[in-house]
Every structure is written in C-alpha cells, then in structure tokens.
Amino acid sequence: MTLLTDPPKEQFRLSMLLYDTRYRSATFQVIALLCFMLLAAWLISNTAQNLAELGKPIDFGFFGESAGYDINQRLLDYDSQDTHLRAALIGLLNTLVVAALGCATATVLGVTVGVLRLSNNWLISRLMTVYVEMFRNVPVLLWIVFIMAVMIETLPAPRAFRGDNATASMLLGDSVALTNRGVYIPEPLFSRSLGDIHLLGESSLRFNVSLDLIVVLAVLIGGVWVSQFIKRRADRIQESTGDRPTTWYLRLGVIVVPLVIVLAALGFYLGHPELKGFNFKGGTHMRNSLIALWLALSLYTAAFVAEIVRSGIMAISSGQTEAASALGLRSNRIMSLVILPQALRVIVPPLISQYLNLTKNSSLAIAVGYMDITGTLGGITMNQTGRELECVLLLMLIYLIISLSISTVMNWYNESVKLEER
Amino acid sequence: MNKSVFLGALTVAGLMAGVAAAGTMDDVKARGKLNCGVTTGLVGFAAPDANGVWNGFDVSVCRAVAAAVLGDQNAVEFVPTTGKTRFTALASGEIDLLARNTTWTFSRDVDLKFEFIGVNYYDGQGFMVPKSLGVSSAKELDGATVCIQTGTTTELNLADFFRSNNISYEPVPIETNAEAQQQYLAGACDVYTTDASGLAATRATFEAPGDHVILPEIISKEPLGPLVRHGDSEWGDIARWTLNALIAAEEYGVTSANIEELAKGTNNPEINRLLGTEGTLGEMLGLDKEWAKRAIAANGNYGEIFAKNIGENSPVGLGRGLNAQWTNGGLLYAPPFR
Missing domain, CATH: 1.10.3720.10 (MetI-like)
Known part of the structure; x- marks a missing residue:
C-alpha cells in the first residue's frame, strides 16, 4: 500500500487571470495589445471612411x-x-x-x-x-x-x-x-564602346547597363584579387623565413597594367x-x-x-x-x-x-x-x-x-x- | 513599419477629422475670422506691406469675402502657401478659401476635389529673359536653363512646350517666387517662366526692370481663380457670388466712392438687388441684405481693385486685355443678380 498520491490538481478559475501573479502580467499585456489594435483599427477605418466620403479612396493607379x-x-x-x-x-x-x-x-x-x-x-x-x-x-x-x-x-x-x-x-x-x-x-567616354544591355524592356523600371563599365570593373576586381593573392604569399614567406619580399610593384602592376590595356582597347578618352x-x-x-x-x-x-x-x-x-x-x-x-x-x-x-x-x-x-x-x-x-x-x-x-x-x-x-x- | 504607418494614419485621420466638420460658413462665423490662403509674396497679387498688412489683387478677394460674411474686411487670417502646399492646406481645412493665382484645370476641379468659384484673372504662361541674351522668341531657347516654380501647371506646360517644339531645356525647380528671383538675377538660370502677370509683378520689383523682356509667346491658357473645397456648396456659393458682385459692380458703375449714395436706392433694379434695397438675395445665401455692399465697399469693385494693385498705373503695369468687362471686349461677364 502506498501513501504517495498525486498532488491535488489545481482547478483553473477565471479569477486567477487577475489574482494569480503567474497569469496577471500576461492578462494585462493581452488587454493592452487589444486596446492598441482597436485604436489602430479605428484610425484606419476612420481614414478609409473619410477618404471615401471625400471621393478619394486609396488607389495607386496614378503610377x-x-x-x-x-x-x-x-x-x-x-x-x-x-x-x-x-x-x-x-x-x-x-x-x-x-x-x-x-x-x-x-x-x-x-x-x-x-x-x-x-x-x-x-x-x-x-x-x-x-x-x-x-x-x-x-x-x-x-x-x-x-x-x-x-x-x-x-x-x-x-x-x-x-x-x-x-x-x-x-x-x-x-x-x-x-x-x-x-x-x-x-566625362569618361569610349570610342570603341561595347554598347549597353537593355534590361526590363519598355517597362517603367527599364534600365541600361554599360558593358564597358562591367568589363572595366571585372578587370579591376580581378587585379585586386591577384594583388591580395600576392600579399598572402608574401605574408606566408615572412612568417616562415622572417624576410618579407618586396612586392609593391607587383601588386600595383597586376592592377594597373590590365586596366590600362582594357581602357586602351575600348578607346578610352575624356569628353x-x-x-x-x-x-x-x-x-x-x-x-x-x-x-x-x-x-x-x-x-x-x-x-x-x-x-x-x-x-x-x-x-x-x-x-x-x-x-x-x-x-x-x-x-x-x-x-x-x-x-x-x-x-x-x-x-x-x-x-x-x-x-x-x-x-x-x-x-x-x-x-x-x-x-x-x-x-x-x-x-x-x-x-x-x-x-x-x-x-x-x-x-x-x-x-x-x-x-x-x-x-x-x-x-x-x-x-x-x-x-x-x- | 507598423509604427510609421500607424503614425501616418494618425496624422491623416487627424487631418480628415477637420474636413468632416460642419459647414464652412458656420466655422468661419464661429471663429470670427476667415482663413485665406495666399502666395508667400507676389507684389500686386498678395504681399505684406511695410506694416505687415497684406495687400494685393488676390488679397482683395479674401477681404471682400470676409466683409460679406463677417462684416469686417480685416477679419482675415492670411496663410501664405507655396505652389506645393496650397492644395493640402485647402483639402485639410487649414484654410477656407484659396486665392492664390491658381489655374483652373479639369483635374484640379474634378480629381483633386476642389471647386473653382470663377476666374478673377485670365492669364497665360510667359517667359522672361535678360535683354542682354538677345533672345526674341521662346523658340530660340534651345538648351537654356529655366527657373520654374515647382508644383504648378507651368511645370507641365513647359515640358509640353519644349517637347512639341523639339528643343531641350534644363529645368531648375524652385519653391517660391523669391528664390526664383534670386536665381534668375544671379544668372543661375537664363529664363524665368510663370504666368505672364506673375512675370510682370516680379519684374516690377527689380532694380532695373528695363533690362528684362517678357517674350511674346504665351504658351498656355491660365484662368486664375479662387477655389474652395468640393462638397460645401453653400460656402462655394458665397465665395462665387462675392466675386461676381465685384465684377457686376464694375459693369453697373458701382464704385467705393458712390456706393453709399447708390445704396439708398436707384432706378436700376439690378443695382438695387445687388445692394440689397430690393429682393432677398442675401437671405438666399444665408447672409444679410447688405452683404454685397460691404464686399464692394471694402476695396472697391473689380476695376478699382485691378487698377490699384496691378493696373497700368501701378508698378506691375498690366493692361486689362482679356480681363476687361465683356462690354469692353474682355471676358469678364458676371451672371445676372436676379
């Protein structure tokens, strides 16, 4: 025979929402949220109703x-x-x-x-x-x-x-x-321009992308990437041997030389x-x-x-x-x-x-x-x-x-x- | 996001609450003052003088309405508005009447929900250039920099004019007439464009008005008139018939000088009905018998107002032109007071 029984199960009563500290704060938060939502709903409906009375319902057609x-x-x-x-x-x-x-x-x-x-x-x-x-x-x-x-x-x-x-x-x-x-x-201009890409056809959001710009940016990013590679190699050499090889002319060269070649090929000039x-x-x-x-x-x-x-x-x-x-x-x-x-x-x-x-x-x-x-x-x-x-x-x-x-x-x-x- | 939409809605709801109130005339009477929207300052049309008292052609309309409704032409609170803020000010109820050389267009009347109560100045858009540029026609303005007040019909006319003549220009958008004047005089723009009357008024304030010419092209129709909100016809009627009373008074020869005498009664029934010695026109408007008499006595009839503020003998120096009475070959034609 065992005397161990389950603790008496507490009945949940509605008054606990207010008097039980475990629930009270949640109750107040729910009430506050409801009030806020009511206020917002009133404002929105009031605005919509007044606009409708004025004959100006919300409409984005003018775009x-x-x-x-x-x-x-x-x-x-x-x-x-x-x-x-x-x-x-x-x-x-x-x-x-x-x-x-x-x-x-x-x-x-x-x-x-x-x-x-x-x-x-x-x-x-x-x-x-x-x-x-x-x-x-x-x-x-x-x-x-x-x-x-x-x-x-x-x-x-x-x-x-x-x-x-x-x-x-x-x-x-x-x-x-x-x-x-x-x-x-x-302004920078190209006499042998590659032209533009037209995106999004004739819509209001259409735009052109200059191929010249893409090529120049690609070469520039490539140059910077190679330059970073040279730097990492120099770091490794410095860490293992203590001597840092002189690389600034290499690092500058891989950025500048290809850029100059591409600009010359595109016929770059200043207007x-x-x-x-x-x-x-x-x-x-x-x-x-x-x-x-x-x-x-x-x-x-x-x-x-x-x-x-x-x-x-x-x-x-x-x-x-x-x-x-x-x-x-x-x-x-x-x-x-x-x-x-x-x-x-x-x-x-x-x-x-x-x-x-x-x-x-x-x-x-x-x-x-x-x-x-x-x-x-x-x-x-x-x-x-x-x-x-x-x-x-x-x-x-x-x-x-x-x-x-x-x-x-x-x-x-x-x-x-x-x-x-x- | 929620918060900004909420606050926006709050603002707008606040704005709209004002609109949904009682009739405008009751509001004005309860307040004891007419809130009248005018320009931020355009000599001849609406500008404060050295003592801070507003004067001008548009201002006189406000004063006439105040005299008719409140019996005191000085019971007006002038609210300066820019081309951009004027419609919001009127729609929100901040002002009761907008008398700010505003062009009567279809979309403003129908889509923007306003009611134009008539035309007090028939105008058209023109161009002003310095004489030294040697330009004699607007079609020679290819590539010119043009100063323009933003939020006006002139902005749209300008785009249409240059597009249809296939010439290019560089617009410099400007908020007020004073800024436009500053940029134009400093040479930051070659041309200043607005209504021809506005150009004349602006030129009148220059140190050397003779150094500037107004080009012959008038590129648009600009019927300028006062307006009220859509949906309050009683108030619209009062404003409309006050303006008509000023115009009719000139036609019948009622001036601020002889009005007291004519108000004692004349042989002309039109004048008698206008001045309230015959009929009940004032009651029909919800006003008293002498409403029109007060409106006319305030600043005189249309012709007197025109001559004093913008006429040929004033610094602005505009001819009557289209703004003459129909009896003199102009377009001013007040409907009968009957």
Missing part, C-alpha cells in the same frame, strides 16, 4: 499615368511622357546618389577630423574643435541653403566664359568649368565640357543643387562622425599605445594595428545612426531644388495627382527600406570587426 514634368538630374533615361512610377525611380536614384556620396565623404572627413582633434599640435586640434562645434550646432538646412547661395552668388554664370573679354575661364587645361549652375567635369549656346555641353554636369546638398550633408555629419571617432580612440587605454611603442612600432602602425581595430568596435554602432541621419536629412533636398524622391514622388507627383496619403505612405516605406538596408550592411560589418569573445 501608370504619364508624369508630364521633367527632371533635370536623371541617372536613367526619362522624359515628361514617362510614368509617375519612373519619375519616382529617378528620384529614388538621386536620393541614393547623394546619400552614398555624403556617407563616403562624411566618413573620410569625420575620421580625419576626429584623429586630428586628438593631435598634440595645439593649432590643428583647436581648428578641428572650431569646425566640429560650428557645424554640429547649426541646423543642416541652413548649411544647405548657405552653400547654395554662396555658389549662386559668387561663381560666374556660363555667359561670363564667352567672348574675347571673358571674365571667367575654365580650369585644368580647359577641362573643368565652375559656374553658378554647377560644376562641369570631363570635355564646351560652352555651346546657353550652357556648357558635354562632360558631366554636377548641378549646384547636388553639390550644395552633398557638401552640407557631409560637412554636417562629419562633425558628428569626428566626435564618434574621437570617443572611440579615447576609449582605448593609453597604456596600449605606450606598450606598442615600447615594442618599436611607429606611430602610424600603432594607429592602424593597435588602436583602430579596437576603436572600431566602439565607433561602428553610433556610425550607423549617423549614416541613417544623413540619408534621412537628404530629404531636405527640395530647399535647393534637388529632385530626390521627396521632390518627385512626395513633391510634384503628389501635387499633380492629389494622392497625398498614397504618396506619403509610400515615401515612408521607401525611406524605411533604405534605412533598414543601411543598418543591415553596417551591422554585418560590425559583426566582422567586433571583439571575438571566447
């Missing part, structure tokens, strides 16, 4: 209609007969261009300034302090407008380059023109801008709206990046620098081998937010008439079609996707530089 307006800076072919969808695509590319240019410049400038701010040279470190404080304490919109105004008011108009008594002249052997409509620089009629023709036209936006965003964000870099470097104990120099490393080797690899762990996460900020700040483009996605989809398209809700929702979605993509890439990079803990 297929002809846009009717022109865009000055376009990376793909576009004219006013193309659809609103293509206009939005052109705007999106303009946003991505200025964001990419801005992030790259802000990083280079920010790292330089951040390092220089820690310099022992009194003048340099103070100058960098002035730069950082000046840029990060003034709204970026003012910098954008200011740079634009400076360009418009101080640079000569194209007509100043004309005639025998021209008051302005082109730079660098007549290849670069600085005007108040932007900067004209030589110079020339003054014809009202404007310069030929060359690449970097509009002053692009330059103003790019410069202002980079200078502004670089001030924040500089502070992040400085904090990252200062987070590394100075004992490490002293230890490294006791081992006989030169100061630039100390920075690249000892300090930066550790500092990057501190630098990268806040750097991601700066990239995101820069990208989102690029929506201030309309202040200088730069046709980014906010200017096309959220500006002229919205204005001409009257589809405010659709355009704004889509705009939010697009910025969200861009931001999340940047975060993903940077997080992946962060994983690769972070401390490996065992």
